[in-house]
Every structure is written in C-alpha cells, then in structure tokens.
Amino acid sequence: MPEVAEDYSLGLQVEVGTIDKKLKKLWQKGEGAMTRASLINLAVYSEAPGSLEKNTELIAKIAQTYSCRAIVIAADCKAKENRVEAWISAHCHVGGGRSKQICSEQISFRLEGACTNLLPSIVFSHLDSDLPLYLWWQDEFPDPMDPQLWAWVDRLIYDSQNWKNFDAQMRLVETAQSEAKQRIVLCDLNWTRLDKVRFALAQFFDHPASHHHFGEIENAQIDFAPGCRSTAVLLAGWFGAQLNWRCEKTKDAKALRFADADGHRINIVLREANGAPVGKVVLSSGGVEFVVAPAKCGDLLEVSRRGQEEKPIPQMMPAQDDDPVSLLSQELLRGGPHQVYLRAVNCVRELL
C-alpha cells in the first residue's frame, strides 16, 4: 500500500468531500494484511510553517504505541482566501509478533483563510464515532476561543512552557472548560515533563516511616535548563499543593518561599543550569537530603537519599525524554483527571 507513511509523507491527496470514501478504499486494499486500530481521535492543530510534515512524523511514531485516528491540521489564518487541502494516509507497524500490520489512519488538512470558521466543521465531520476527542493545540490559544470547538473536546493537550502570559492563557482555557458540554481534562505537557521526576521524588515517601520528613523540609533546590523556569516553578507548585504550603511573595527571582500550615518557612532555590528541563532536585529535611538528578547516560535519573549516618544506596529510575513524541506518548498512556496539576498551578499561578 503506497500510502503507508514510513517516509512520513502526507499520503494521498483527496477532495475534502471524498475523505470517507477514499479511506474506505484504502482499508479495502489492505484487508487481510492490515488491522485498523483506534483508541481515540487525536486532532493536532498548529499554525507554524512546515507543521504538517513535522506533525505527520510525530503521529507516525506515536501511533506505534497508541493507536488513534489522527486529524492533523496546519493553518495559515492570515491568508486572504479560504482554501482547504486534504490528504489521507496510514501509519502501520507490525506489533507483538503478529503477522498483521496494525495501522492508525491520519487525515491531514491545510487550512488557509478563515480558520476559526473552518476548524470545527473540519474536525467534527471526520471524527471516529464514540471515541474520545483529544485536541493537541500547539500554539498559544486565540482570544476569544471558539466555544463550538471546545464543546466536544475530552482532553485538551497543550504545552505551557513557552506561553508568554501564563495567567491570560490559563484563563482562556478555564473559560473554555467551564463552557464545555462535558468535562475537559487539561493536559499540560509541561506537567507531563515532570512525571518521572515526581515519581522519583514521591517514592522516597511511600513508607509511612518517612512521612515525618514532610513536616521537616527546610529548603529545596531545583535546577532548570534555560527557558524552562516555568517547569521548575510548576514542580515547586506541586510540593506546595500536595504538602499544604502557601506561596509567599519574595523579591528574589531565583528563590521561592513557602510557609506550611504551622507557619514554618520553606525556601526553594531555582538555579539555571544546562541540561534537562528540570535537572537536579534536592529536598533537605531533618538532616536528610533526597536527591533526584539526571544520570550521565541522559535517559535515566539517579536517585538517592543521603543522611548523616546513612550509607547512600543509589538507584536508577526512568527519566522523561523531552521530545514531543515521548511527552505525548506518556500523556496518552497515563490518563487521569489531572486535578493535582490544577492544584499545583493554583499554588504558584502568580509566579508562572
């Protein structure tokens, strides 16, 4: 089947009105050798030049672990004339020792002109019925957001790391969420970036005998890569939200200050350092240091607990890759309502 996107091509160009018919034909050709699989509708929207090809490559990789119907949209909203082009393709792989190929289908659109008017109809008319709709919005959100579009989204995926104005963007998202017909789960890839670090930090405190350390945390240090300060602040927000700390104002841009329920102060130093978005994290509590740091090999975390009379036992744990494929795959696999994320955001909202 020529449309198999091993070379990440957009596939077969089709008239918008004939997409369903052409897709059916595509599957008829591969019948017997291919299994169409889909767990979700994954719509990807971007206005960046060249995004259609780039996102096609991302989807091809993501579909290997998460079958979906992908609707990839590249928009040029500033174009003077309205124009829509469409392509169909399939991303196939042989999985689990099976002889059949497992395939996800992709419908790609290039929109020019009145994107806001075109977008909802494009997305809604090509959904695989009964499957949830995940919308990955790769740009900043427009103001106002089109309520018609958000009305049917189950999970809204975005990356707040590069937002210029976090509060304004978050308010747009929250408004859209409140106007939606059903609950939209907000999935911030900047939060997903912290998944493995949070896991590594949390495991220090799984044993009830370690819980006393929560009340004894005096300070913390979080290293972050240039441009990733918001990721580090979000991590501090997670500590604050989960340990009932209140964020206090401080004039020092390199430090955050919290107070726990007893008024006890906790200082978190943010330090810019080259490397992973969030690098070394150290929590100091009652003479013990809990350390999570990127290992030299790059894709693991080195985790250790260092006390005055304790022999440290280092441990390697999985680290989160920062590329979009890994981040989105992780986000799709973990699911959940992300209420902890909202609490973390609210704890440090003014600092983001």
Place this chain on the structure above:
Amino acid sequence: MNKASERENVNPLREGLSTRAVPQPCSVVIFGATGDLAHRKLIPALYNLAADGELPPAVTVIGFARREKSDDEFRREMEEATRKFSRQPVRDEIWKTFGESIFYHQSDFGDEAGYKSLAAKLDKIDKERGTRGNRLFYFAVAPDQFEPILKHIKAAGLNEAREGSWARVIVEKPFGTDLASARELNRVVHTSFAEEQTYRIDHFLGKETAQNILVLRFANAIFEPLWNTRYIDHVQITAAETLGVEGRAGYYEGAGALRDMVQNHLLQLLCLIAMEAPTDLGADNIRDEKVKVVGSLRRFAPNEVANSVVRGQYAEGAINGKPVPAYRAEKNVNPNSMTDTFVALRLNIDNWRWWDVPIYMRVGKRLPKSGTEISVHFKKAPLVLFNKQSTEENVLVIRIQPDEGISLRMQAKMPGTSFRIEPVKMDFHYGTSFGKASPEAYERLLLDAMSGDATLFARRDEVEQAWTFIDVIENAWAAKKDAPELFFYPAGSWGPEEADNLLARDGRAWRRL
C-alpha cells in the same frame, strides 16, 4: 488496617501518579536460587521492576542454594539469565546498581547453621541497606523441601517479624498432590507462617487478561445482566500447548494434567468467570467469592467420573509437521505410564446463577496449537424470524494467552436481497490497542507480595476445596476395579475422540481455536 489509618499512611506526593506506591524495602530470599525458575522468571522480573522504578533501592535479593558460589559468580549468572529472559533489554547502568543488591548464600536446605548465618546476613543487610527487617521468602523448590526449610526458618526466628516489620512466604505450586497432602503442606507452612503471611502463587492470576476478567464483568454493565443460566448456554475453558513433557518428566509422571493444570490454573480462571461481584476489591472479599464457586462445584460420585471426565495421553504424532514421540517414549517416563497428558471435564456449578449451565474444560499437551482461552456461549435467539434459518450462538471469547484479547461473535445479514445470516467477529487485541507491553505475571505478583496484597494469590481454603473436587477424579482413576479408561491421542490432534463425545452427547462441540 482501618480506613482512617490507611488515610494517615497515604503519601500525598503519590496522588495522581500513574504508578502505584513502591513497596517497603525488604530482603527477598530465594530458596532454590540456582534453579530454572529463578533464572527464567524471578530475577528477570525483579530486574524489570527495578528498571521501571517500581522497587525501592534498598530491596535486596539473597539467593539460597546448595552449590558453592561467590556473590560475584551468582551475580554474573543472574545477569546472563536476565539478559536472556528479561522482558526489556538490560541496561548496564541499571544492572550495576541492581546487581549490587544481589547476594548468594550457600547452604544445604537441611543445615541449621546455614539458617543462623542467613539470619546474621539479613541483620547485616538491614543495617547496611535499610531493609528494615522486612523479609520475603520465595520457595522455588520442590514441595518435599518445604518442611526442612520451614523448620529451620522458624528455628532461626526468621518467620517472625520484628515490631513494624513483616515476614512473608511465597509458595510455588504444586500445593500438594491431593487434599491430604495439601492439608499437610498447609499445616507445615502454618507451623512457621500464619495464613496472612502465606502467598500461594499461581502465575495465571498475574496475567493481564486474567485480571481483566473482573473488569470485563463488573465494569461493563452490558454483560452482567446476561451472565447467568437464563442467557448462557455453556462455558468452555481450554488450555492447550504444543509442548510435550520436555525436561519435567520426573515431576509430571507423579502429577499429570489434572493436578498440574486443572486443580490450580483452570479452576482459578473458572472462579473469576463464575464468581459473584465482591463487595470491594479487598483480597479476602474477592477470595471469599472465589471459594464459594469451588465450593459449589458439583462433586462427582466415583461412578460418574467416567461419564464426565476424559483422560488421555499423547501417542506418537507430529507437531507443525515435525514427528514427535509418544509420552511413554519420552526420557524418564515409565513405558507403561498411565499419566494423563490430556483431560476434558464436564462440570456443573450448583448455585442459582449457574444452574444447568455446563462448564467444559480441557487441557492437554502436544495439541495442535498453544493457547488458553475462555469462551462463554450464549443461548441462541429464537428461530421465529428469518425463515427459521438456523443461526449460531453469540460467543464471548476471553483469550488469556497468547495474543491476549476479547472477541464477540454475533450474527450479521449477508449483503443481498435475501435474509442470509452469517457470524461475524468483533475483536479486541491488547497488543493492537495498547502498544505498551504488559508486565510479566511474576513482576506483578512479586510486587503484590512485597506490598502485602494477596488478592492474586490462592488462599488455603481455595486450595483445599479445589483438591476436594479433584481427589474424587484422581481416586476413581487410581481404583483397581472399573477405573475409567486412559485414551490415547496422536500428538498434534485435539485429544481423544471421547473428549469430543463428551460435548456431542449434549449436542455441543468444542470451540475451534
């Protein structure tokens, strides 16, 4: 632990993470550490858990075996085995720290001094690695070794946990060879460990699809209303393998298919299919419901066994076009062996839900293909429509291994102007829908045992009830007079013809795998 203290013990940083809390640090002592199970399953499973970050760093593995070996030698052997059998490739960086947590302890199982030195070693490890006095003993040895090991564990005081710590034991099957030996085994185990410290492992229950049976039944409202005698015609459970006895003749000669597979794996699957909804997912609530199923199995009178159970043994034949010898010609097998390599049974569960719904089970070696599955056959729709054209019943199939998944057969109209009806299949494959590989059964079960979750382990009463049922059959087969016949089937066939007749008598047929 009550709900309030559970809440107090919750780690707030764990909320919302997709992984479960790591278990408490502990020492895992594997008896029989130089054996096949440790090499193929246990150490690779522990490595995978460590690689996924599911184990605390202090978890320490102590291999206990007779052979003379240094820690480094044992580590090298385990690394080699893990590289060969692990689900995910071994990373040097991870193995380095994991390997350092592995130690070897040389001793005869019956040598008291060996246990005293083990106790001293465990104390030292507690101090150096922070394992906090928590101990998990894994018996990867034949049951006849249980008693000396348990006796010495107790003598060395290793069965009793210190304040705030725990001691648990994982026992591998077979859990006895009949009711009397199972009771004796349980008695022996309980001289050293209480029931709540005892984890009887059945790796079938660690499989993702086996666990999914509860989700399928109790998280989908459409199935449960139909899950009873009113709508279900019968149930079939098949566990087929192409393999012969391989290198296990010594064990298999004394066990046979009924003891090796039916008493544990197949009855466990039956329990999951037939049990009532538990009040919650607590280990004992689930196991209470499972025990009721085994307790409701209609016991055969000795003279009914021949009519409801077919035993077979493979003769010479071919698997995948390759000639294979008869069971009796296998190495270390008695040339006049009467051991069953195939069993087919017709069972009934005497309760309201399953009244008059026969359960057919079959298990065998050297069958044409390998696969374990459960099929629920629903009653046919009335034939008043469609010119009384005969239709096939709806069948819900739960594939346990390989190619885990669920399919539903239903009727559909063939395209055309007439009403021609053909069966079609809706098919869900785990591997197709979820690209992420499932953890191996042993990974899940080891983690559960470390976390003190006994849900997926067999309880004493489950095991004893199962033997009560199985013993009647074994005793009938062993009878000197009028013992039911042992039927022979060519390797590569679906068992003796009598197994087909078992269903044919009821107007039914085995599902084609």
